[in-house]
Amino acid sequence: xxxxxxxxxxxxxxxxxxxxxxxxxxxxxxxxxxxxxxxxxxxxxxxxxxxxxxxxxxxxxxxxxxxxxxxxxxxxxxxxxxxxxxxxxxxxxxxxxxxxxxxxxxxxxxxxxxxxxxxxxxxxxxxxxxxxxxxxxxxxxxxxxxxxxxxxxxxxxxxxxxxxxxxxxxxxxxxxxxxxxxxxxxxxxxxxxxxxxxxxxxxxxxxxxxxxxxxxxxxxxxxxxxxxxxxxxxxxxxxxxxxxxxxxxxxxxxxxxxxxxxxxxxxxxxxxxxxxxxxxxxxxxxxxxxxxxxxxxxxxxxxx
Amino acid sequence: xxxxxxxxxxxxxxxxxxxxxxxxxxxxxxxxxxxxxxxxxxxxxxxxxxxxxxxxxxxxxxxxxxxxxxxxxxxxxxxxxxxxxxxxxxxxxxxxxxxxxxxxxxxxxxxxxxxxxxxxxxxxxxxxxxxxxxxxxxxxxxxxxxxxxxxxxxxxxxxxxxxxxxxxxxxxxxxxxxxxxxxxxxxxxxxxxxxxxxxxxxxxxxxxxxxxxxxxxxxxxxxxxxxxxxxxxxxxxxxxxxxxxxxxxxxxxxxxxxxxxxxxxxxxxxxxxxxxxxxxxxxxxxxxxxxxxxxxxxxxxxxx
Numbered sequence: 001x002x003x004x005x006x007x008x009x010x011x012x013x014x015x016x017x018x019x020x021x022x023x024x025x026x027x028x029x030x031x032x033x034x035x036x037x038x039x040x041x042x043x044x045x046x047x048x049x050x051x052x053x054x055x056x057x058x059x060x061x062x063x064x065x066x067x068x069x070x071x072x073x074x075x076x077x078x079x080x081x082x083x084x085x086x087x088x089x090x091x092x093x094x095x096x097x098x099x100x101x102x103x104x105x106x107x108x109x110x111x112x113x114x115x116x117x118x119x120x121x122x123x124x125x126x127x128x129x130x131x132x133x134x135x136x137x138x139x140x141x142x143x144x145x146x147x148x149x150x151x152x153x154x155x156x157x158x159x160x161x162x163x164x165x166x167x168x169x170x171x172x173x174x175x176x177x178x179x180x181x182x183x184x185x186x187x188x189x190x191x192x193x194x195x196x197x198x199x200x201x202x203x204x205x206x207x208x209x210x211x212x213x214x215x216x217x218x219x220x221x222x223x224x225x226x227x228x229x230x231x232x233x234x235x236x237x238x239x240x241x242x243x244x245x246x247x248x249x250x251x252x253x254x255x256x257x258x259x260x261x262x263x264x265x266x267x268x269x270x271x272x273x274x275x276x277x278x279x280x281x282x283x284x285x286x287x288x289x290x291x292x293x294x295x296x297x298x299x300x301x302x303x304x
Numbered sequence: 305x306x307x308x309x310x311x312x313x314x315x316x317x318x319x320x321x322x323x324x325x326x327x328x329x330x331x332x333x334x335x336x337x338x339x340x341x342x343x344x345x346x347x348x349x350x351x352x353x354x355x356x357x358x359x360x361x362x363x364x365x366x367x368x369x370x371x372x373x374x375x376x377x378x379x380x381x382x383x384x385x386x387x388x389x390x391x392x393x394x395x396x397x398x399x400x401x402x403x404x405x406x407x408x409x410x411x412x413x414x415x416x417x418x419x420x421x422x423x424x425x426x427x428x429x430x431x432x433x434x435x436x437x438x439x440x441x442x443x444x445x446x447x448x449x450x451x452x453x454x455x456x457x458x459x460x461x462x463x464x465x466x467x468x469x470x471x472x473x474x475x476x477x478x479x480x481x482x483x484x485x486x487x488x489x490x491x492x493x494x495x496x497x498x499x500x501x502x503x504x505x506x507x508x509x510x511x512x513x514x515x516x517x518x519x520x521x522x523x524x525x526x527x528x529x530x531x532x533x534x535x536x537x538x539x540x541x542x543x544x545x546x547x548x549x550x551x552x553x554x555x556x557x558x559x560x561x562x563x564x565x566x567x568x569x570x571x572x573x574x575x576x577x578x579x580x581x582x583x584x585x586x587x588x589x590x591x592x593x594x595x596x597x598x599x600x601x602x603x604x605x606x607x608x
Binding site (some may be wrong): 087 | 391392393488489490491492509512513515521522523524525526527529530531533561565566568569603604605606607608
């Protein structure tokens with residue numbers, strides 16, 4: 001089995017109460033792959049500029065099983081984001097967004113990516129692109145889509161259309177509220193969001209954990225408590241990467257409750273490492289053994 | 305074993321997005337006893353006015369094992385609170401607070417309450433009164449204290465003194481932040497709040513669950529997801545009542561992690577019923593069998 005993932009590759013300049021970093025590797029596809037790689041290295045679809053360095057390429061190659069569809073656009077720079085977090089890490093304030101190469105992104109999934117059974121992950125990009133890729137991947141086993149407030153507000157029709165072509169959606173609480181027309185109770189928000197072809201809705205609640213809605217079940221888990229949050233950038237993408245890789249490597253394509261619960265616990269643990277370092281460091285610096293150990297710890301604090 | 309509980313008895317007029325009720329039975333001691341009664345009916349210490357009706361007395365007698373120390377003040381009315389909740393239930397807005405009899409409360413714990421092993425629960429009242437009662441109950445097995453923002457802001461010295469005499473404190477996230485001098489990370493807030501004689505700190509997070517800090521362990525659980533929240537009044541007191549009754553009836557005076565985790569799961573379930581009806585109804589209308597059934601459901605959605 002395998003994963004095909006489409007998303008952004010970027011340079012991030014980040015300032016948090018813990019410190020700051022200039023032009024470190026970021027982007028939804030980067031964080032997704034970083035977390036997925038322990039169990040299932042994805043095949044990547046993305047775009048970068050000529051400034052994308054050898055260290056960055058090395059990283060992507062380590063975390064993926066194919067980079068054939070990561071295009072370099074001549075004369076362009078890579079996507080750049082600059083921002084900071086307030087003291088409580090509740091809000092990320094964007095100072096600079098330069099789409100650069102990403103503005104000209106026309107994702108194309110190569111034939112060799114689409115051989116055999118695979119899950120398609122559509123990270124947070126323009127929903128019209130997500131739809132385009134979903135159509136290219138009609139033979140995929142499952143499609144999971146991530147999105148954000150920007151698209152919900154600005155391109156609702158196109159997002160709605162994309163969501164009709166996927167099996168699972170992963171969003172956060174605020175996005176669920178917005179998408180459901182102001183529903184603050186997550187159970188009722190989920191009921192409103194379920195479309196006929198939907199199988200699963202993953203609601204990330206940041207430091208408050210995650211709720212997952214299946215057709216006939218519900219899973220709710222707290223976050224793994226972290227004492228020192230260094231940088232929350234990419235925590236949601238890391239959760240998605242770990243979650244999808246667990247589904248893929250355990251063949252949980254039917255989304256049964258117990259399997260989903262284990263996948264959610266695993267993803268909670270992996271995502272908890274991501275906030276403990278800047279950019280990809282939190283996860284890149286740990287071993288599968290660290291993950292196993294924290295899984296046991298998570299069980300002891302949260303399973304009863 | 306038994307529980308001695310001190311707190312407020314009140315009439316509440318409550319308006320929520322779901323409806324409204326005028327002068328229904330409320331108060332921290334009421335909600336605490338309502339939830340504790342399934343496992344361990346507490347002995348009550350409180351004060352009411354002459355207007356306290358026969359229906360209210362019947363309720364207190366059903367939910368307690370002694371009301372000898374609930375005093376009726378002649379010529380006084382009972383504590384009265386009027387308020388409403390905004391659409392998202394995030395904030396309770398107080399319209400009227402009439403302390404009435406409660407302003408003249410001088411709690412006295414009778415000798416017969418203090419026979420044998422017992423846990424003393426100090427519901428949210430003036431910390432100088434809590435300290436006074438704690439001193440009257442030096443022979444108690446354990447003392448657990450609840451408090452709120454009002455006392456943290458207005459009588460910090462007296463609260464600090466009261467907290468030095470207790471084994472456990474139960475507060476919510478916002479109160480922990482305030483009490484720790486602005487610490488938003490709950491692990492660090494807990495570290496700051498731990499006093500030498502403290503054994504346990506219970507941090508309620510409302511719809512986001514609960515975190516419990518012991519000397520050498522941590523427990524974190526999500527809330528039980530409720531689709532129809534009718535009235536959140538008393539949910540925190542209900543959690544406390546169910547939690548303390550579980551500790552008492554299972555003899556968990558040593559606060560071991562597994563016992564605390566089970567107590568927290570049990571209290572989460574009982575508190576989830578409390579928000580499904582106005583005032584005491586949510587819990588008063590259910591049977592131990594309903595609690596057992598929801599415990600199994602909670603396990604299936606949140607234990608992994």
